[in-house]
Amino acid sequence: MARSKKGRQTRERLFTTALALFREHGFEATTMRDIANGAGMALGSAYHYFPSKVAMVTAYYDQTLDADEERADAAIAAHESLPERLSAFLHAKLRALEPDQRMLSDVFKYTADKTSAAGVFNEDNREIRARAVAVFERLCDTGELKGHALELMPTLLWSTHMAVMLYFVHDDSPRQDRTHALIDGGVEALGPFIALAKTPLLTPMLDHIQKTLSDAGLLKS
Amino acid sequence: MARSKKGRQTRERLFTTALALFREHGFEATTMRDIANGAGMALGSAYHYFPSKVAMVTAYYDQTLDADEERADAAIAAHESLPERLSAFLHAKLRALEPDQRMLSDVFKYTADKTSAAGVFNEDNREIRARAVAVFERLCDTGELKGHALELMPTLLWSTHMAVMLYFVHDDSPRQDRTHALIDGGVEALGPFIALAKTPLLTPMLDHIQKTLSDAGLLKS
């Protein structure tokens, strides 16, 4: 699909049309017939470029991940400490996704679906998942954490970040103030945690958790 | 729907048929036409008793919750400490849900869908959610925890339990051994945590987390 130059253009046009309609009317309310129509082609043709409707969302996720990496770069350049970096990264991401909130609230459910093209646990999305965790690995690389705490933190933060996203897509407070407050609260708890992780108090516990999650295949590698 | 005596019987027959088919062929592979047919009625009649296909899953969740409460009773009667209670409860639940794993793996995605009848965050399921958290409240009522730690723990455990369920439905290891191992690992980390929570070391951090989550409306009440 989309192997020729014209093909790539058509695919691009289709994707742009789809995204615009998703943003305007939501994912579920937008029909494949609407999308094909809006892009000036027949229904069947759309399936030449995307194997399914949700596959378009996967493409959107890919795009969002590019933006995430840039936001991480900016946060790393601007801040030395993990809490500050996290705060900057998450607030920036949320602000950027503000126009997409409605479409995301429709679409978030596919995340938990292993068979969906937009599912985080879909084998086809292994690379996307790895890149997403890698973003948090880089944010964590401040020298504050060591050993198993450092191994755990990226995956932990990624999971929490997914939970925050779930909260975000359903947050109807003005400008999503509640989600921003949730982030602030969570980030503030991180400082004391890092301080504790430096003492030997938490070490045995963190070692054990690291081993358990690692055995379960939930940590990278 | 199902207001007369015969009506209740028909509804029961429909539900039993649906559940049997879900367990045998999975949720997605089972058609409303299959269900109606198997229960000896026309397609349209099924919708007189359940407003949608997933609504049948909600009824199943309700049933599972009854069983959860009984399992909690048993765990509380048999064990004094939170880790032991949790371990007993979770292992028992997993063993009981073993035959439903396939259907649950189809169905888990609706959990994150706020508009789905089977969604945890659906307003219509507020009571189900409250009952689910209440199970963990009772498990936590051992005297080991106090203050904000005691307020946090039930919701924390419920969330983790949901994550474990997500792991479970996709666990293809024999007899879901990996999920059971994950539970054991998680429960073992709980003892050290409780010990720490008794010292004043964690108190400020837990207080802060409690306030943040409470402000976000994520804690009970």
Place this chain on the structure above:
DNA sequence: CGCATTTATTGAACGCGTTCGATAAATGGT
């Protein structure tokens, strides 16, 4: 250029969950 192969495009058709208006059966009050 000519031609085989690949890529692009089409619209009808399918299966699904769901909706709907019509009709039959059961119920309850007098």
Place this chain on the structure above:
DNA sequence: ACCATTTATCGAACGCGTTCAATAAATGCG
């Protein structure tokens, strides 16, 4: 026992995502 109202049952129809066989257009190679 009668009739008004509620409950139950039916099957056709709708809208959706998706599939498919057919055809057109573009491409690349000798």
